[in-house]
Amino acid sequence: MHLHWLTIGGAVEISIQQELEQIRERGLYRKTHLIQGRQSAWVEMDGKKLLLLCSNNYLGLADHPALIEAAVNATTQFGVSSGASRLVSGTMELHERLEAAVARFKHTEAALLFNSGYAANTGIISALAGRGDIIFSDRLNHASIIDGALLSGARLVRYPHNDHNALARLLEKQRGSGRALIVTDGVFSMDGDIAPLRELVGLKAAHGALLMVDDAHGSGVLGEQGRGTAEMLGITEGVDVLMGTFGKALGSYGAYAAVSQELRELLLNRARSFIFSTSLPPSVLAASLAAIELVQSPEGANRREQLRRKSDLFRNSMRSAGFTLPDGATQIVPLVTGQADTTMRFSEMLLDEGVYVQGIRPPTVPAGACRLRFTLMATHGSDDLIWAAERIIAVGRRLGVI
Ligand code: PMP
Numbered sequence: 240m241h242l243h244w245l246t247i248g249g250a251v252e253i254s255i256q257q258e259l260e261q262i263r264e265r266g267l268y269r270k271t272h273l274i275q276g277r278q279s280a281w282v283e284m285d286g287k288k289l290l291l292l293c294s295n296n297y298l299g300l301a302d303h304p305a306l307i308e309a310a311v312n313a314t315t316q317f318g319v320s321s322g323a324s325r326l327v328s329g330t331m332e333l334h335e336r337l338e339a340a341v342a343r344f345k346h347t348e349a350a351l352l353f354n355s356g357y358a359a360n361t362g363i364i365s366a367l368a369g370r371g372d373i374i375f376s377d378r379l380n381h382a383s384i385i386d387g388a389l390l391s392g393a394r395l396v397r398y399p400h401n402d403h404n405a406l407a408r409l410l411e412k413q414r415g416s417g418r419a420l421i422v423t424d425g426v427f428s429m430d431g432d433i434a435p436l437r438e439l440v441g442l443k444a445a446h447g448a449l450l451m452v453d454d455a456h457g458s459g460v461l462g463e464q465g466r467g468t469a470e471m472l473g474i475t476e477g478v479d480v481l482m483g484t485f486g487k488a489l490g491s492y493g494a495y496a497a498v499s500q501e502l503r504e505l506l507l508n509r510a511r512s513f514i515f516s517t518s519l520p521p522s523v524l525a526a527s528l529a530a531i532e533l534v535q536s537p538e539g540a541n542r543r544e545q546l547r548r549k550s551d552l553f554r555n556s557m558r559s560a561g562f563t564l565p566d567g568a569t570q571i572v573p574l575v576t577g578q579a580d581t582t583m584r585f586s587e588m589l590l591d592e593g594v595y596v597q598g599i600r601p602p603t604v605p606a607g608a609c610r611l612r613f614t615l616m617a618t619h620g621s622d623d624l625i626w627a628a629e630r631i632i633a634v635g636r637r638l639g640v641i
Pocket residue numbers: 355356357358360381383424428453455456484485486493494
């Protein structure tokens with residue numbers, strides 16, 4: 240009996256080792272990096288100060304005093320946990336207040352909270368589509384959208400990136416009796432470019448489809464009020480599900496679907512990641528409430544303006560040194576470096592220089608399109624960014640990338 244177990248245990252161990260070896264051999268091995276202290280423009284790693292250029296804390300709210308105070312006060316008043324899922328005993332005053340604030344912010348009838356963007360996308364998509372339905376998904380959509388589509392059991396049709404004409408042809412060809420759901424990122428996470436929402440709204444109306452926009456990277460950042468990609472493009476209706484997250488520009492954690500009252504009801508009854516998971520805790524809800532308020536205040540507008548300026552400054556410094564950057568104009572600045580080994584070497588050499596940026600490899604991006612994904616923050620100093628660009632340029636020359 241003992242021998243039997245040992246054999247099985249041994250065999251499993253070897254195959255895991257082999258799998259890890261294969262990941263290493265392909266240059267795709269991942270590990271975490273420990274940040275000491277707070278998430279701010281400069282961080283400390285292994286006792287060394289680094290300029291942080293790969294965080295989604297775009298407005299620098301993750302350590303804002305108003306969010307910290309809100310989280311501390313909520314903990315004192317309501318405790319640390321919600322203790323259950325929303326449909327059991329885990330709906331507290333702050334959940335309802337935050338949902339009302341999201342609906343006001345996004346100009347929708349209602350909103351439903353999710354525990355993360357990943358949970359939102361998998362839950363929403365598998366609730367809205369199933370066997371017999373078709374999901375039309377931009378080829379560069381976030382992994383959580385793809386996972387939601389796979390989980391749903393619906394047919395997944397991936398259309399060429401931002402190509403609404405190709406999508407129109409696919410919609411025409413694939414007409415069926417089931418539901419059609421078009422899903423797109425608002426701002427694409429790895430490229431920083433923006434979806435053609437106006438055209439997508441037209442297509443969804445013409446084909447009787449539903450349209451869902453994942454605005455994880457646009458919310459808080461784009462538009463006069465920071466309402467996101469739709470606001471920036473002047474679109475006030477036609478998006479059925481506006482999904483957004485609190486863990487990026489809003490400096491907190493969690494996610495939401497801003498929707499009609501009817502869709503909220505459906506998601507509440509059908510989205511399994513909503514139904515079967517302990518709801519967000521009071522501290523996080525209170526921080527998100529403070530963030531929504533802040534984003535719409537003059538301070539929020541000022542931070543957005545700072546972020547725009549810093550993004551332009553960084554992009555221009557990189558371009559004038561000879562780096563080729565795609566057209567996007569958001570806070571996400573991808574430098575496509577090609578192969579995984581060059582990309583990881585670039586990232587390691589920059590760490591030695593005091594600049595922290597992660598290399599992005601498959602499956603996050605297609606093979607051969609590895610990149611350094613620089614992300615800007617409103618709280619970056621202009622001189623610091625100029626200094627970082629110089630370091631990046633020097634390392635790029637050493638590596639022969641420019
Ligand atoms: N959607 C997009 C476009 C994202 O970039 C991310 C996070 N990287 C998510 C969803 C998932 O959000 P969260 O981190 O809150 O799970």
